[in-house]
Amino acid sequence: MKKILLILLVFISFIKVNALSIDKMYIDSEIDISGNLLVKEVIEINNLNEDFDYKLYFKDMNLTLNDKNYYDGINVSIENIGLLNEDYDLNLLNKDDFKKYIKESNDIETIKNDNNYSVKIKKNNKKTYIYIEYMVLSLSVIHNDIAEFYYKYLNNLEYDIKELKIIFKLPYSSNTFDVYAHSNMKANITKDDKNYLVIIQKKDYKKDNDLDLRVLYDKDLYQVVYNKNKKSNIDALDMIKNIENDRISSTKRNNILPYVFTSIIVILIVFITIFIIKYKHIKK
Numbered sequence: 001m002k003k004i005l006l007i008l009l010v011f012i013s014f015i016k017v018n019a020l021s022i023d024k025m026y027i028d029s030e031i032d033i034s035g036n037l038l039v040k041e042v043i044e045i046n047n048l049n050e051d052f053d054y055k056l057y058f059k060d061m062n063l064t065l066n067d068k069n070y071y072d073g074i075n076v077s078i079e080n081i082g083l084l085n086e087d088y089d090l091n092l093l094n095k096d097d098f099k100k101y102i103k104e105s106n107d108i109e110t111i112k113n114d115n116n117y118s119v120k121i122k123k124n125n126k127k128t129y130i131y132i133e134y135m136v137l138s139l140s141v142i143h144n145d146i147a148e149f150y151y152k153y154l155n156n157l158e159y160d161i162k163e164l165k166i167i168f169k170l171p172y173s174s175n176t177f178d179v180y181a182h183s184n185m186k187a188n189i190t191k192d193d194k195n196y197l198v199i200i201q202k203k204d205y206k207k208d209n210d211l212d213l214r215v216l217y218d219k220d221l222y223q224v225v226y227n228k229n230k231k232s233n234i235d236a237l238d239m240i241k242n243i244e245n246d247r248i249s250s251t252k253r254n255n256i257l258p259y260v261f262t263s264i265i266v267i268l269i270v271f272i273t274i275f276i277i278k279y280k281h282i283k284k
Helices: 002-018 096-101 237-283
Strands: 022-031 037-045 052-057 075-084 108-112 116-121 128-137 147-152 161-169 177-183 188-192 197-205 211-217
Touching (some): 052 128, 116 128, 161 211, 177 188, 177 197, 177 237, 197 211
Parallel strands (some): 022 161
Antiparallel strands (some): 022 037, 037 128, 052 116, 108 116, 147 211, 161 197, 177 211, 188 197
16 A cells, blocks of 8 residues: 555656746737737747647636726737747847747647637657747727726646746837736736836746736827727726725735734733633632
């Protein structure tokens, strides 16, 4: 029996160690003047020991305002996809020179589903560098008083990520640049008001984490609206700010509760201890 249990433990450990995970992931995203999200992703996997299946979602992300879904995109357009040379330079990502690092591969397949594009890459049992460039079409919303970007990154991700970095940028300067990030994990979030960008960094990102980003910016930056459903026809600025302030207050309360509970337990223990000591003293 002990031998069987030992074998099972070794087998479980082997599965855990060899489960496919992403070693590094870099996401560069920018909203354009038509409300499209332009995305460039670099994914590093030290050992591609099983088929890789990565989904690019454009709708069904469960994001709403007043119980209405304004936030779905209409499609994903894949602009470029391939494997990278090992010596690629990430500093050249947004320059034409970066194209020299990208090579086509017959091991990559893309499949369009109802709410996402699936990118499938065959296993090769070696270190692999993946490049995906795509556009989530008609994503931002234009309200009467503000433009809004609200998107769930890494929706339904199937892999853990050891090192994650996400950048979001506006195309031009904006008088309004309000940023709200929501997640069930702690991450380093930097808002750069000078360059109108947001940087999110996280080590040991788990596949069951949630991460969405909401950005309010000048509606003048949303210059071409191709999808009439992206016009909400509501005054949303104060409404959204109130929603986000309530979420912040709720988060603070939830963070305080464990400390309050611990304090109550400690106080009870102290009182019980004092009572026992006094009771023993009275008996003597």
